[in-house]
Amino acid sequence: MNTIPATSNARLGPLATRLRTFALVVALVAAAAGLWLGHARGDGFQRFQHAWLLACAFFLTVSLGALFFVILQHLVRAGWSVVVRRLAELMAANVVVVALLLSPLVVLAAMGDGSLWPWADPAAAEHHPLIAKKAAFLNGQFFAIRCAVYFGAWILLSRWLLRRSRQQDEARDTLPTEALERRAPPAMVAFAVTISFASFDLLMSLSPEWYSTIFGVYVFAGSVIAFVATTILTLRFLQSRGILRGSVGVEHYHDLGKLLFAFTFFWGYIAFSQFMLIWYADIPEETHWFHVRFEGSWAYVSALLLFGHFVLPFAGLLSRHAKRNLGVLTFWAAWMLVMHATDLFWLIAPGVTHGGALVDVLDVLAFLAVGGAWTFGLALHAADRSLVPVGDPRLHESLAFENL
C-alpha cells in the first residue's frame, strides 16, 4: 500500500468538457421548449411553475442530502467514506445552481403571484381565515428573506466544506480536516433547522391551510435517499468510463447500500408517522391533505409510494448479498430515484393536476432543464481536479476498508 492507486485516474479529464456541453445543450433546449409550452397553456405559467418547482426540489434534495452526508462524515470522523466524500462535496456545492434556478419562483411569489404558493396572493388571506392567521409568516417579503437565508447558508457552508477539503489535498498537516471536524456539530444543527423550515416554505406551504410538524424530517429522509442513489449511479457511470476504479470498491458500495436501505426504512417510518397521527385524530383540516391524495388516480400514486418507495426496496435491499451485488444495487438506486421523483410529484402536483395524477410534458421538460443545468454545474465544480480527497488523513483507512 505504498503507492496509492486512488490518485490515478481520479479526474474527469476529457469527460468534463463533453459532459458540460451535452448537459448545457439539454438544459437550454428543454428550458426553452418548457417556457414556450408553459406560456402556450395560457394559465399564467401555473402548470409550468409547479413543474419547475418539482424539478428544482428533486435536485435540491440531492444537493441537501449530499450536504448532510459531508457534515455527518466530519461529525463522526468517518473513515470508510473518504473515497466517495469528494463527490458528495461537489454535489452539495452544486446547490448554488438550484438557488439560481429557483429564484424566479421566489421572486414571483414575493411580487404577489399566488399561482404556485396560494398564500402569496394577498387576496387569498381574505377568503381563508387559516391563511389570514398565518399571514405574519407566510407573506411574500418574509418568504423571500427566508429563502435567501436558507440558500445563503447552504451555499456558504457547502463551498466552505469543499474549499477546506481541497486545501487538505495540498496540505502537509491535518489542520483543514481538524477545522472541518470542529465546525461539523454547529453545521449539522444549522442544516437541520434550514432543511426543516425550507421544506415548510417550499413544499408544505403549497397547501397553506395544512400543516405537519414532521414534514421537514420527511423531506430530509427523501433527500438522503436521493443523494445516496445519485452517488451510486454516478460512481457506476464514472467507473464505466474508467474513473475512480482504483479507489471505490464493493465495500464502499456495500456501505452506500446500507445507507440506502436504512433511509428507505426511515422514510417509511416517518411517512407512516405523519399519516397515522392525522388518520387517528381525524380532524378535517388535517385529513384534507391526504384525502386529496387518496382520491381518483392519486390513490394509485399513494399505493405506489407505499410499495415502491418502502415495501419492495426494503425487501430487496435487506440482504447483504443484494447490497454487494453491483447490478442489483444499481437497479435499486435507479428505482429509488424514480420513487423519490414520484414522492415529490405526490407532494407538489395534486394542487394543480385537477384531472388526476398525470405527468405533464412540462414536468419532463423542467426536469431535463434543471437536471441538465445541475449536471453542468457539477462538471463545472469538479473541473479537472481530483475526485478523491488525496490528502485526507483517513484515505488509507478508506482504501483498505472491509465490511467483513
Added chain:
Amino acid sequence: MLEPANTAAAPRGKLHAIVAEFDDVTAVTEAAKRVRDAGYTQFDVYSPFPIHGIERAMGVRSTRLPWIVLACGLSGTAGALLLQWWTNAVDYPFKISGKPLFGIPAAIPITFELTVLFSAFAAFLGMFALNRLPRHHHPIFEHPRFKRATDDGFFLAIEAADTRFDANRTRELLQSLSSHPIVACDEPADDGATPRWVRAGLVSVAVVALIPFALALASRFQDSSKPPFHIVGDMDWQTRYRAQAANPHYADGRAMRPDVAGTVAFGELATDQVLATGKTGADWTTKIPLTVDAALLQRGRARYGIYCAPCHGIAGYGDGLVAARASELQEPTWVPPASLHDAVVRGRAAGQLFDTILNGVRTMPAYGRQIPRDDAWAIVAYVRALQRSQNATTEDVPPAARAAMGL
C-alpha cells in the same frame, strides 16, 4: 513433540484440540487457508482483534443466523397482527373514535415494535445458541500462553471432533505451519460440567424468582377483608364527570353529551323506517315490527320495571311510587300520569306508544337517550300484555284453565 498443556497431575479428560501459535495476522490467515485446504472444518482461530477475511480463509460457511432472525421477525409481525385482530375485533369488539375494529394503521406501531423485538431477541439469543454459549469454561484456556490472544498472540486450534482429525497427522500439519510449540488441550476430567455450587445457585435464583408468581396465584384463591391493592392508582380512580353532573367546558353545561347533529351511532342507522319511527308512511303501525316471544316480553317487563313503573305503576294504573308521593304531597304542578288501561291509551297504535316512549308526550319526558330502539319495542309489547291482562274476558282464559277455575 506434542506438549501436554497440563503439567500438573490433575485428572484429564479426552483430547479436545491441538493448538498452534502464530506471530501475526498474515501467518495465522495463511495457516487457516492451509488447514482449510487440508479438508478440516472443525477448527477455530483466536486473535486479539477481528481479522477481516478470516471467515473466507477458514472456509466458514455463512451463518444461519439471518434466516433465524428473519423467521422470528416475521413471527413477530404475524403475532402482533393476530393478537390485535383477535383482541380488538373478535374477542372484545369495542368501537374507539369511530375507527374500524381492526384498523391497520392503528395496528402498525405494535406490529413494528414486536417485529423489532422478536428480531432482536432472535439475533441476540440465536447468536448465543449457535455459539453454544454461555459456558463457564473452554478447554482452549488450558493452553499456557492462551492469554496472549487478548494482546498479541494468534492461535489456531484443530478440534478432535473433526472427522479428518488424526493426532499425529494433524500435529505434523500444524508443526509445518508454526514455529511455536504445538500444544494439546484436553477436556477437563468432568467434561466441563457446570460445578455443583453454580447449579445450586441457578436453581435457587429460579425458585426465588417464582415466589412473586406463586403469591399472586395464591391470592386469587383467598378471601381478604383488606382493601384491594392498587398498583396503578390513576387507572382505578380516574378523573371523570358523572352522568348528570355539570361540565363548565360545554356551552350547555351538560357533562353527558348529546349526539352530534346529523350523526348516527354505530349499528343504529335507521334503514328500516317502521322499526326506527313506528310509522308506515304517515300512519302509526299497529303491529310490533319485532318477533314477539317470551324473551322479548321478559326484556320489556324488566325495562318497564326500570323506566315506566316509577310513575305508571307496576300494573300500569298510573299509581307508581313517584305519582303516589306527588299526590300525597299535593304538589300543585303535578300532572298525574295516565293509566295505561284508559280506553284512549288502549286504542293507540303500537307505533304511537313506541314514539311516546322515545320522544315523550305532554309532561312525560323523552326516554330515547336511555332506552335503545329494540328495548322500546319490547316495552310496547309488555304494555300490550299488561293491558290485555287488566281487561281480559273469560274467553281469554284457555278452556282447560277455565274449568279448573270454575268459570
